[in-house]
Amino acid sequence: MADTDRKDRAEVEVPMGMVHSALLEPFRIRLFVDDEVVVDAEITYDTAHRGIERIMEGMPIQKGLILTERICGICSHIHIWNGTRMVERGLGIDVPQRAHHIRVIGNELERLHSHLLYLGHAFEILGHETFSMRCFMVREPVQNILFVLSGNRVHYTIPVLGGIRPRADISHEKRQTMFSMIDKLETDLREFAARVLNDPFIVSRIKEIGYLSKEDAVKYGALGPNMRASGIDFDWRYKLPEYRDHFDFEVIVRDGGTVLDRVACRVFECLESIKIIRQALETLPDEDPTNVDFELGAMGYSTSYNEAARGEIYDSCALDEVGRIRSYINRTPSMSSLSAMEVSCIGDHLTDASITIASCDPCLTCTNRMTVVDEKKGTNYVMEPEDVLRLARRV
């Protein structure tokens, strides 16, 4: 039977969410099933919309940058780094190489903890509580390293315009501590990765489900590890001078496009991240990490791309003459990755569909920022379906 036939035949809808054990964040999934096989899916994510771009309008840029960190608690460093990087690019601020190194360390640690959280969550969805627990056991040292580095476990706030915050500077003792912690982490992680990727039950659950072909990955815009697991070799880290010129690492690309590939891709990326962190700690230049010699002022439209744990992140804004934010835009990878998952979960069993959707590592709090500006009233609001209806009637 052709696939399109089944798509039309869907008679049963199973809605999931917004409060659900498989979803760490509030969003709504509607799965259309034939028996228990998913034939169509709709993922709606507007429940976590908080209007952060809107409240940043007209805020001093330093304050706004800290607020970008509150877009997401998992990928907090990349938001503030990319925002800072964008402003530095726009205003032409020189950043010392030491600061770049420490920012990279922050980003790679964040990638580690994000990927490990992803794995822990994935095992929880698979129903394998033991591996989930062990994953969190491996993850906890990463949080401790971040705590040692920056003094906070979740919102570390390492970058500041022109460099890094003094508390996140890496002294000699801190460096030694981090080295020893990373050695321990690497042994644990390798052991765990070998155990997981060779477990017959786990592999039988996640192989051959959630297939995303290379064409679909391009068409629906899967990003980051989801894209690389489908065989597309692209990573912003290859293009950024912070990474490209100083570190030697591999980008993991797999051809399978299934959930297993997406999981394996992240496991191997973790090991690459450890490699980068170690290189950065070894080659840390000895200089003042912060350049305070710059003037804030009017800035035209500036942009910056970067590679977050989930894929490409994009920030752009302009500054007015006293350094206040004008039209901040932030685009995160989960939005297009999720729409790719809408396609890839078709044909799976219902239980497999939830792991497929989770396998793109959706980060909804990053994603929910679409607003409509009503110029007459001067207010913003999320486009509710009722509003769409009303607009449609008006026209």
Add this chain to the structure above:
Amino acid sequence: MLKEISRKNAVHIMLVYTGGCNGCDIEVVNAVMSPFYDLEQYKVMLTWNPREADILAVTGPVTRKMEPALKEIYAAIPEPKLVAAIGTCAIIGGPYANLGGDLGSSDQIVGGVNKVIPVDAYIPGCPPRPEDILQAVASVIPILAGKR
């Protein structure tokens, strides 16, 4: 007598994320799921079913879309029940309710959890450390036991 002892000895906690930044969520998950902190050794078990829950742990500012859902979930929990608001956003709405540029603070969120449902425990922090969450949960259990 048996009532108090049994309530102290078995507590079910349910987590609801109402649209926060995930920071509190992962720390709560850390507290509940990671063997490092392991909430279960304090006789607190995780559930995803409001009918089973005793404590509702809410993180994040309540967004407009989540408000009715949160109310319904709260209504579904049988008495006695407690609500713990975890993190600054859940307490006062965090930066979204209190910071703003030209356009003022965000109107996409209702505010703290206490504007929607009554809250019994506030756990401040951005995000609170897992130790704080453990301590707070452990300290509200006597309140739960003392309820009617």
Add this chain to the structure above:
Amino acid sequence: MMDWIDFAITTVCIPIVAFVVSTWLPGIMRKIQARIQLRIGPPVLTPGFWAFFKFLYKERIRPVSPMPRLYHSLPVIGIFLMFFIILLTTPAWETVLTLGTLVAIAGLMKVEEMLYLFMGNLSKSILSVRMPYPDQVKGAVMKGKVRRFFEQVAVVRTFKLISIGSFPLYIGLFVPAVMYGSIGIMAVASAQGFDPATFVLRDLFSLDPLIFTVPGAIGAIAYFAGYLVILNEYPFSIMHTKADVVEGPTLEYAAWARAGYYLMREVTIFVMSSVFVTLYFGIPPMIGWALIPHIILVMLLPVGAAIVSAFTPVLTFKQVYPLSLGFSALGVIGLIVAML
């Protein structure tokens, strides 16, 4: 006359024993899993015993269900069914009623499984369709005549599990019958050397348990697989899987009804294991010395289930069907060996 007194004592005491022991079992299982997960885990009494009493003292609410009273009565029916099964295997009932056959147990087990079908159809929880969210609006995908609750998805799965998943259990149940040529439970026990009238602890070592024979060992493996399916333990917890249906048919149970559900589950863990001990070790539950080795041996299956479930994820039907059929085939081999 003595028979009737014995009958009355057994009828009262065995369910009490079952209740007391079974409240420990979830805690023991949880503790084992927790230790495997490198953590301390809850105290042994918490998940079974205290949780049961806590739910008894919660506010009684009306479940969202088309037939609330029937819905609430189902766990009670389940508990009584389970007590009935364990009483059928006692020697005291055997002498008076002579009902204790494997066919009776298999039939009652089927009813027990069917209860989940009713539960699922009668439950309408908040977590799926009733969640206040504007789903069917302009711009959304508009297809599907039926909006299905999680519970009803779980019902479909229960049905599949009833038809295929619990095969190994029933085959495991009938290996002793083929081996000893009788469907009477006391006949099976006495064929293994058990005599209820004269049993003392010393006789334990003169028994000739079925499990130490080749067909018995094979049958025991099949029974264990079926035991996991009946309990909906990992890896066969597809009906209760957290990944999509959260808890399945039991979502709407609250307060005393949830206490009832907890007890039903605990007693199921106990009774199914008790039947195993009666059939494969030849020690039936009775008021007397035989109760002590019986209860110790009853711990075997839950402990095994806890260890297996700690190392397995939820399996979907893609894996459940072959696994279940494989274990059934194993059981059939056991049957054939028993016949030879």
